Amino acid sequence: MRNFGFRSRALAGFSLIEVVLALGVVAFVLVALLGLLPIGLNTNRDSLEEFEAFNMLQLVAIDRQASVADKNSSLFGIPPAPASGNPVNHSFEADRAGIQWKVDVSLNPPLVDFSSPLLHIRVAALQRPGSTGVESVFLLPSLP
Numbered sequence: 001m002r003n004f005g006f007r008s009r010a011l012a013g014f015s016l017i018e019v020v021l022a023l024g025v026v027a028f029v030l031v032a033l034l035g036l037l038p039i040g041l042n043t044n045r046d047s048l049e050e051f052e053a054f055n056m057l058q059l060v061a062i063d064r065q066a067s068v069a070d071k072n073s074s075l076f077g078i079p080p081a082p083a084s085g086n087p088v089n090h091s092f093e094a095d096r097a098g099i100q101w102k103v104d105v106s107l108n109p110p111l112v113d114f115s116s117p118l119l120h121i122r123v124a125a126l127q128r129p130g131s132t133g134v135e136s137v138f139l140l141p142s143l144p
Helices: 016-065
Strands: 088-096 099-108 118-125 134-139
Touching: 016 088, 016 099, 016 118, 016 134
Parallel strands: none
Antiparallel strands: 088 099, 099 118, 118 134
């Protein structure tokens, strides 16, 4: 059968409106994905920072706990906990995992209910002023 210059509907392809709608949907999806990218990157950075801060906190706690009761710790020079009276405070900066950390340590004398002193540690990143960091309290074991 002869076609006389008319194409059948099966061979015609996409109309201009269909192509424009498809491009609009693709553009909308790309804009949405690109809008979420910075949020995902910030969340990832915050998570990694919190993980490294917790590792730093554990390192400080282990350093003090592994030290002799009446001497400064070997790695960070944290002083021993007082037997009574006021807490002993110690601050220092340390570099770990390419991040500069501000570490505040407070050693409190034993409380009435406990036979061991309390070690209060706060770790925050210096590069980020809004860094919340991590904070924890440990009960130091009684050493003879």
